Amino acid sequence: MKNYITVMLGCLLVFLSFPILANVQNTSAKISVHNKLDFARKEIVAVSGKLLSDLIKGNQTKDLRIKKEGNSEFIVLQWIDYNQDGIQDELLFEAEVPAKAKVSYEIVFDETTALPESTITTYSRFVPERTDDYAWENDKVAFRTYGPDAQKRTEEKRPEGTLSSGIDLWLKRTDKSIINKWYAENVKKGGYYHIDHGEGYDPYHVGASRGTGGTGIWENNNLAVSKNFVSYKTIAVGPLRTVFELSYAPYSPYEVKETKRISLDLGSNFSKFEITMDANKALPNITTGITLHDNKGEVKINKKEGWFRHAETIDGNLLGEGIVLNPKVVKEAFANVSTEKDQSNLLVIGKPKNNQLTYYAGFAWQKSGQIDNEADWDTLLQKQAKMLANPLKITIKRNK
Numbered sequence: 001m002k003n004y005i006t007v008m009l010g011c012l013l014v015f016l017s018f019p020i021l022a023n024v025q026n027t028s029a030k031i032s033v034h035n036k037l038d039f040a041r042k043e044i045v046a047v048s049g050k051l052l053s054d055l056i057k058g059n060q061t062k063d064l065r066i067k068k069e070g071n072s073e074f075i076v077l078q079w080i081d082y083n084q085d086g087i088q089d090e091l092l093f094e095a096e097v098p099a100k101a102k103v104s105y106e107i108v109f110d111e112t113t114a115l116p117e118s119t120i121t122t123y124s125r126f127v128p129e130r131t132d133d134y135a136w137e138n139d140k141v142a143f144r145t146y147g148p149d150a151q152k153r154t155e156e157k158r159p160e161g162t163l164s165s166g167i168d169l170w171l172k173r174t175d176k177s178i179i180n181k182w183y184a185e186n187v188k189k190g191g192y193y194h195i196d197h198g199e200g201y202d203p204y205h206v207g208a209s210r211g212t213g214g215t216g217i218w219e220n221n222n223l224a225v226s227k228n229f230v231s232y233k234t235i236a237v238g239p240l241r242t243v244f245e246l247s248y249a250p251y252s253p254y255e256v257k258e259t260k261r262i263s264l265d266l267g268s269n270f271s272k273f274e275i276t277m278d279a280n281k282a283l284p285n286i287t288t289g290i291t292l293h294d295n296k297g298e299v300k301i302n303k304k305e306g307w308f309r310h311a312e313t314i315d316g317n318l319l320g321e322g323i324v325l326n327p328k329v330v331k332e333a334f335a336n337v338s339t340e341k342d343q344s345n346l347l348v349i350g351k352p353k354n355n356q357l358t359y360y361a362g363f364a365w366q367k368s369g370q371i372d373n374e375a376d377w378d379t380l381l382q383k384q385a386k387m388l389a390n391p392l393k394i395t396i397k398r399n400k
Contacts, residue, residue: 029055029107030069034393035097037386042097044240044265045392046090049079052107055398059109066093069104076118078240092240094266095392107396120175121238122266127179129187131160134232135170135179136242136271138264140370141362142170142178142200143271145211145246151228165226165248166211166291167271167361171319172200173368200368203314207342209291212321213273213361215260217252218287218349223336224252229260240266254279256355269370270324270362270384277355285331286357289345290321292335298374299335299346306388307381308333308348311374318366320377323348324384325359360384 035041056064065074079088097103124136132147146162153161170193172178178200182193193202208225210216216225229246236243241263248258261274275286290310292299297312306327311320323346331349338344350357364371364380371377 028059028109029396029398031066031105031107032102032395032397033095033097033105034102034395035100036390036393038099039383040096040098041387041392042267043095043387043392044092044267045095045394046092047394047396049088049090051396052091055107055396060111061088063109063111064091065108065110065113065115066105067108069106074110074113074116075105076116076239078236078238080236080241080243082235082243084235094240097392118239118266120266121177122240122242122264123177123179123238124234124242124244124264125179125237126232126234127183130183131162134229134244134246135183136244136262136264137170137172137177137179138242138266138268139175140172140267140269140368141264141271141364142172143212143264144168144170146228147232148228148230162206163227164206164208164211164214165228166206166209166214168202168206168211169204169319169321169363170200170202171204171314171363171365171367173365174199200365204319205293205342206291209293209342210289210345210347212290212363213271213288213323213359215258215273215275216287216289217254217256217283217285218347219284223287223289223343223345223347226251226258238266254281254283256283268362269364269380270322270360272360273358275357275359277352279355283352283355286350286352286355287347288323288350288357288359288361289336289347290323290361291342292337292344292346295337295344300378301333301346302381302385303327303330303333305382305385306330307385308346309377309381310346311377318371318373318377319363320365320371320374320380321361321363322377322381322384323359323361324381324388325350325357326388329353329357360388 078092120139122138127133132149135144150162154163185192216223226248243263257278309322
């Protein structure tokens with residue numbers, strides 16, 4: 001009798017534990033990612049939190065895992081709460097899809113296996129140790145722009161000042177994060193990041209220009225631009241996407257208040273700029289641009305496909321800068337050459353809808369190994385334009 005009870009208890013324990021173990025292994029849903037283009041794509045894709053809400057019911061969000069179909073290893077994930085209301089708005093993961101193909105991923109819930117961590121990441125932060133920059137990066141590129149203290153220093157003719165709403169480029173040739181290291185070393189010895197110590201450097205001059213992706217309002221052959229940002233909000237830092245917002249004081253005859261939401265995905269050469277301008281009346285345009293520096297570089301305008309670029313040589317190496325946006329929102333684009341310092345820019349005049357404009361701005365540096373010549377840079381811009389026009393199609397099918 002004792003042995004019978006022991007066997008029955010053992011069977012009961014197995015029976016009770018089986019559904020829990022099965023839940024770990026069974027697929028809850030399948031995500032299909034479809035690439036319609038004729039080249040392979042490796043991109044960060046986003047799944048709406050609302051689409052996943054029913055699936056998550058009865059489970060913990062933190063236990064959600066994704067793996068490629070037929071693969072036992074989970075992949076890196078990132079949740080983003082864009083409005084900071086405590087509800088996750090999007091789930092991000094990196095999809096790799098061959099040309100004109102479809103790849104499937106499986107969603108499971110597993111509380112026992114830790115999420116994998118990425119050795120490379122996106123990152124952004126406010127930088128008070130260098131007055132008040134805001135800097136952001138991923139494994140390919142890095143950027144920065146300038147805050148109110150840097151503006152005040154310039155206006156008061158004090159050191160370390162910068163008066164600009166242009167976007168600066170940091171040329172990196174490592175997939176590791178460099179922002180914290182370069183700023184820390186610069187505190188020890190001023191000018192550190194202007195010298196290449198093996199990871200890249202900052203030889204790029206912005207001044208009052210647009211840098212790569214700065215904004216303004218073009219009217220009467222004049223570009224009205226804001227001063228430095230007055231406030232910032234960090235929304236996400238990585239590993240797959242960094243997101244933040246910058247706000248600017250009113251400027252131009254329209255007294256426009258501008259907000260930039262900027263995001264950068266892992267593996268991309270382009271920051272996404274979502275511009276909102278709050279004005280009392282409709283704006284004639286929202287303009288973005290690229291500095292032409294000393295007007296010795298090459299400009300190429302492809303209004304039909306929606307990409308615009310500048311290629312120049314800095315310290316003997318090619319630097320390609322570019323802007324990509326929906327061609328339907330482009331009014332015109334031209335190289336505005338000026339004799340005034342830092343006022344020569346390639347300008348892209350956008351037709352704002354509800355005083356909003358979205359575009360991508362970025363670069364590639366020859367010494368990073370990402371491009372060898374201008375044709376390589378044009379190819380990257382063409383692909384970015386095609387990807388913007390043909391986003392990866394995501395479908396979710398829940399298992400019955």
